[in-house]
Each structure stands twice: as structure tokens, then as C-alpha cells.
Amino acid sequence: MKANEKLTVAFGEVLAPWVLAGDNKGIIIEIFESAVAPLGYEVTPIYLPYARRINAYQMGLVDVASDMNPNTIKGHNLVGFFSDIAYSYENFAFSLQKRNFHFTHMDQLKNYSLLSWQDAAIHLGAEYAKMVKNHPHYSETFDQYNQVKMLFLERYDVVQMDAQIFAYYRAKISESNDKISIQQVDRFPLFGASPNGFMFRTKKLRDAFNEQLTHLKTSGEYANIFARYSMDSAKTAIQAPELPIN
Template sequence: MYRLLAALMLFVATATFADEVRMAFGEKIPPFCFPETNSGIEIEVIAEALAAGGGHRLKPVYYPFARVPVAFKAGEVDAAMTDLGEDMLPHGGHYGDPAVVYDNVFITLRSRGLQIRRPEDLKGLSVIAFQGADKRYPEWLGPVKQAGNYHEQNDQSLQVRMLNEGRHDVVLSDRNIFRYFALQLTQTGSFKPQLIQEHAFTIARPQDYRPVFRSAKVRDDFNAGLALLKKSGRYRAIYDKYLKD
């Protein structure tokens, strides 16, 4: 395993890049995407998979999240991190294997002893979520919004703080995004995190987060490189870089 990982890293470092792949990403999705440094879990996984599978060099191009598939359809980029639910096959897209999976859960303080298994369990609770979550999960969040107990906050570090301080009962977040911001706040020394409880309410669907490529060859190279990252342990190491204490 060590030799496989070493060979992978040597290949990534010394490869003669076959193609530059301009890929559309959302503007800022910590810890998956940091535009200011071209880093983050998703950026690094895709970049290393493209390099390992075919010697390609990733060139991230950043857009407001909703414009990512628009940029692909307009021919502004060679690839996109997601299709946001719109089929890109009619627009010349070739889907790759999922580089990452976003896994949204309800998060509460363990001390509250709350159990969330059905939409009715949110009755009377204050819920804070990311922008547009009510449209993605109307069965769960529609009644909460109608009751005036639904709030949205794009700054997800504030979501962590508000839950920890008891200002909201429930946070709806990707579990890794929440963990990242909790770790960042804890490292400041002024934040004392309480124990949390995660409540799964939907099945994570990896196929919803597939990158899409204009070239079938580049897609195949990406898939091969991604498989190599996972086999070597490098894939897990990229996640741990951002999410381990």
C-alpha cells in the first residue's frame, strides 16, 4: 500500500499534463472548495484524480453555485462539479463517478434528547438551514416555515454557534461542513463545543453529485484516477486533512 501511494504521488508530481481541464465550481463551499487558494476536499480530489488518471491539469473556474451548470451548457468550461439536478447528456455531458458526497442531516445538541424521525418531530422547533433547503426538502421544512420557525443562514459557522448557544433547536447541514466549522471554531480557543446528535432523514445519493465532462476520454481518465486515489488511501487522506482534529 505504501509503494502504491508513493507511486501515485510521484506520478501526480511529475506527470506531463495532457490537457488543461477548465471546470466550473461554486464560489465557496468550505471545506470542499476554497477559491482563494484553489484548495478544499473536492478541488483536491478532482485535481489529483485528473492528474493520476490521464496527466490532466485542473483549472478551477468559480461561479455563483446556481450558474455552474449554466456555464457548462454555454460552453464556457470543459467540465462542471455538478449538474444541480439538470440532465447534461443533451448538452454533450459525460458523467463521472462522484468525487464527494454531500450528506445532509439534522443536528441537535445531545443534551436536548431530541429524536427526529418524521416531519412531525420538527413541530415547535426552531430550524436553521442553508439557503434553499426548504425547496429541497419541502415535506420536512414546509410546515416549519409556515409556523415561522424556519431560518436560513449562508454563513455556516454561525449555524454552529447558534446551535451551540441554544439560539436554534436544529441545524440542517452537510455533516462534514458542520464538522469543519466546529473544528475551526474550537481551534480559536474561545468556543467550547457541546456534544451533538445527528439525525439522518434522507438517503445520501452519490449520483446527485457526479461531475460532468465534455470529453468522454477525460471522464474516463478521471474515473480511473479516482479509483486509484481510493485504492491508495490518498482519497481518505485528503478528507482527513480538513476534518481531523
């Protein structure tokens, strides 16, 4: 690709504060745009649910796809060039405190209704996939606002999602004067961090992106991107994770 050419990138559709589709903003978008800006590319974002994002990449409709890791690349037989780790979600199992659950291992979730995000069974690896394979009350959704609401409405015993996304949508529910969100919640760190990057069609662009991503981390701009979302409308505290500088 030539400098100043448009770069079409598939981002998540409902992933605030990581992606704020309505404003063309968010942590992930700013990381990507900041990394490719010195290369002269203009980013054209496309916002898609996870399954459609995979399809768009496979069909050649986008140049880059976000939220990729080795599990998803292998699970969907994606062909391309995977970037260095650019950001990391931190997933928890959330339940209402009044249920008095005490989860210490993800296998315990088999006994309770569980709502997760789209393609989690592939994205989170073998142990998670094994747990949900024969789970009688397991579902996935692309709408994580609704996912949080389903917990407070007691439609599901447990929801599994990133801590920052949960906090964001909990605050959004509260802003709508819906009192259900004042309920106390427990969270259980059963899944660990979920490192992610971008899938590129060309090795040259992937390598150039990796170089700029390293510069973002060492210059302090990477941490600044997270800081800009530390006092967003959801009043969640976002901190840059400790990621390797490749």
C-alpha cells in the first residue's frame, strides 16, 4: 500500500470503552491510529460483531481485523500476519452478591446459567471451550450492554466479560435511571488476561505497525491513551496493562 492510502479496519461493534463506534473513538482505535499515523495511512473503521468481523477479513473486505489472538487465528483458519500484543482484556465471571457464589475454578460454572460474549468459546482457549461444550445453559451474545442487564434482571446466574466493559455498561444502565444496577456484584478471576492484537494481510504493514507500537509503549503515549479514558462517561478507571515491549 502507498502512503496516505485508506486502511480499512474491522473493529468491534459494542465494546465500550475499548471501542466507541458512535464517536469513532476508544482505546483500541486510538492505539491503532496512533501506530499507523506516522506511516501515512488514513484509517477507515468498520464496526462489526465478532463473527461478521471474521467473515469480513476472510472475504477480503477489510485490510486489518482487531481482537485477534493465536486461538482465534487457528480456530478460524485465518491467513495473514499477526501483530505483537497490542492490548489485553481482563475477563471475570460476574454474579450478584446475594447469590453468595464462591467460584474458584471455571468448571464450577457448568452448574449455572452463563452468558458470555460472541466467540468466547474459541477466543479463550481449550479449557474454556471444554467447559462450555456440554454446558446446558450457556449462551453467547454480541450485545454486551444487554449482557450486563441480563445479570441484573436475573435472567442468567453468571456473565463472563472484561472488567472495563462491565463497569462501563453498568454505569450506562444506572444513567438510564434503572435501579437494578445498584445491586452488589461479585467477580471471580477464573480466566486470566486475554491478550489481543491485529491481523494484517501483508507482512510489510504488520512489521511497520509493530515498530510503531513499540514506540508508543516506550514514549509513554500508550499509557496516555488509556489515561484519556480514565474519567469517561462511565467513570471507570482504565489503566494501561503491563504488556511486553517487543
